[in-house]
Amino acid sequence: MSKRKIEKYAFGVGRGLILAIYLIMVLAPIYWMFVTSFKTDKEIVNVNKITFWPEIFTFENYISLFKQLDFGIYLKNSLILSLFTAVIVLIFSILGGYALARYRFKSKSVIIGFFLLSQMIPAVLLTIPIYIIYANVELINTKIGLLILYVIINAPFCLIIMRSFFERIPVSLEEAARVDGCNKIQALWRVIIPVLFPGIVAVFVFAFIGAWNDLLMGVIFTSSAKNWTIPVGMKSLIGKYNVNWGELMAGGVIALLPTVVMFAFVQKYVVEGLTAGAVKE
Amino acid sequence: MxxxxxxxxxxxxxxxxxxxxxxxxxxxxxxxxxxxxxxxRSIIMAFLNYQLTRPNDIYFIGFGNFMKIFMEDAHMPMILLNTLKWVFISVGFQFLFGLILALTLKKPFKGRNIYQSIVFLPWAFSSFAVGIMFRWCFNGEYGVVNYILMKAGIITEKISWLGSSELALITVIIAMIWIGVPFFAIMYLAALQSIPLDIYEAATIDGCGRIKTFFKITLPYIMPTVITTLLLRTIWVFNSIEMIMIMTGGGPAYSSETVTSYMYTKAYGTQDFGMAAAMGVLVMIVLMLYSGLFLRGTRYEESGDF
Known part of the structure; x- marks a missing residue:
């Protein structure tokens, strides 16, 4: 074999090895959480033996989540908050993204700079004055209070993403609609929005996942179980002396489900959205 | 027009x-x-003596909170060091692994789409879920990591990963690297795929080797994306505390506390809002200076707004 062939062969093998090792690294912890959630307590906390598949396959962890804990309430709260966040952020992003993509105005760069700067403010720093403000207007320990925070946290990034989707749509398309007698809002609604579908999906998923995954705001601003989301409710399980690993893993699996499903179906759009702002082609 | x-x-x-x-x-x-x-309000608060437990005792103390941070707090040197480790080790390895993954994914192969949807998954995962997942894997008594290491003969006794002050921070960083690699890989893969193929053809004709091609063509081409992602992620990792909250709570004995997580502890543990606000303001200034210097140092020009 020539030197070049050997080199090519070596690179091929190396590449396959890297891909295989990385796949194992990603799957191993997920698999471990998944398997643990179907084991009995006795099997989970056995110091001497570790089983890679449940000896006794059981759903008891999942059942006790809903029976012993208020997991049903956490799940409902998480779903409602994430859906509302996604819808509101989507509206904000479509309007704002349109403005930033289609108009040239004086304070445009200032506003974009403001969005960029907002990403540098540590969230914990903002929660301190907001905690005092919320205490005054009685928004502490409410779902509305959380919803407002989720919208604010996710809106700037989503708006910028939406803007880059708008920039890909030729202005001529919009102008054609205007010629046909649509006003700007009608043109936006009837012509642009349908073409914008990938961007809408991406932003919806970003905002939904952003709210769904939050732990910090929930921990700081909600204190009673009726307002807890899944991460906050599950966190209350840790910190006690005996961590119930089976239940915790079952809760973790449920917490991952919507993100996995969303990602599986719309990964193309999500990747497109994520790279739209930063990778200029 | x-x-x-x-x-x-x-x-x-x-x-x-x-x-x-x-x-x-x-x-x-x-x-x-x-x-x-x-x-x-938080900038003003940084100059006030503001304890949530004593609402009638709020007054202006100038740089008092900042003095408290640098002079009176015995944990601060360690926490600052932790913060540097947290940011640079996490972001460094996320970057490195993300770049390697993107390079190996660049050429199509059978099943690449499915492979991608699996390895990119952690991007969408919550710190909470990943935190408990790794906490369970690295559990001192029942953890699978200890089991495998012992079976492989690397260790002879079970290690208390999250319970030891030497290992707690690094264990959280491992979880942080795991969750952060896909972001870099997604971004770099997109950047790599935007490089025109004829450049590579020209390089091959000119007799450039693989290594030379990488440094002369690939790297310069994706540089704007590298800069944006490194900057964004550094800020994000610096400000992110959920993984620490879930896995160690900053312990044992502040050994896995970063400036940002310590700010949380000060605000909602000891309820010293003034000192926490002062720390937050410092973090913000550092991040802005860092961004400015980073963008200037890398001669960043036009690679997007974000």
Whole structure:
């Protein structure tokens, strides 16, 4: 074999090895959480033996989540908050993204700079004055209070993403609609929005996942179980002396489900959205 | 008339001058109320003696909170060091693994799409879920990591990963690297795929080897993306504390506490809002200086707004 062939062969093998090792690294912890959630307590906390598949396959962890804990309430709260966040952020992003993509105005760069700067403010720093403000207007320990925070946290990034989707749509398309007698809002609604579908999906998923995954705001601003989301409710399980690993893993699996499903179906759009702002082609 | 970016350049009538502000008003107004105003208040608060437990004892103390941070707090040197480790080790390995993954994914192979959807998954995962997942894997008594290491003969006794002050931080960093690699890989893969193929063909004809091609063509081409992602992630990792909250709570004995997580501890543990605000203001200044220097140092010009 020539030197070049050997080199090519070596690179091929190396590449396959890297891909295989990385796949194992990603799957191993997920698999471990998944398997643990179907084991009995006795099997989970056995110091001497570790089983890679449940000896006794059981759903008891999942059942006790809903029976012993208020997991049903956490799940409902998480779903409602994430859906509302996604819808509101989507509206904000479509309007704002349109403005930033289609108009040239004086304070445009200032506003974009403001969005960029907002990403540098540590969230914990903002929660301190907001905690005092919320205490005054009685928004502490409410779902509305959380919803407002989720919208604010996710809106700037989503708006910028939406803007880059708008920039890909030729202005001529919009102008054609205007010629046909649509006003700007009608043109936006009837012509642009349908073409914008990938961007809408991406932003919806970003905002939904952003709210769904939050732990910090929930921990700081909600204190009673009726307002807890899944991460906050599950966190209350840790910190006690005996961590119930089976239940915790079952809760973790449920917490991952919507993100996995969303990602599986719309990964193309999500990747497109994520790279739209930063990778200029 | 439109320019190449598709922005209207025709003269705009008086009324439509206000249109963009109208469209932007929902997000701008809510950001002013929920970010602008609180930011100003927290900057003021950094100069106040403000303990939530003593609401009648609030007064101006100048740089008192900052003195408390640097002079009176015995944990601070360790926490600052932790913060550096947290940011640079996490981001460094996320970057390295993300770049390697993107390079190996660049050429198509059978099943690449499915492979991608699996390995990119952690991007969408919550710190909470990943935190408990790794906490369970690295559990001192029942953890699978200890089991495998013992079976492989690497260790002879079980290690208390999260219970030891030497290993707690690094264990959280491992979880942080795991969750962060996909972001870099996604970004770099997109950047790599935007490189025109004929450049590579030309390089092959000119007799460039693989290594030379990488440093002379690939790397310069994806540089803008590298800069944006490194900057974004550094800020994000610096400000992120959920993984620490879930896995160690900053312990044992502050050994896995970063400046940002310590700020949380000060604000909601000891309820010293003044000192926490002062720390937050310092973090923000550091991040802004870092961004400015980073962008200048890398001669960053036009690689997007974010």
């Amino acid at each position: 439109t320019n190449k970016k598709g922005i209207r350049t025709e003269t705009i009538s008086k009324l439509s001058q206000y249109e963009p502000y109208f469209f932007l008003s929902p997000v701008l107004i809510s950001m002013l109320i929920m970010m602008g105003y609180p930011l100003i």
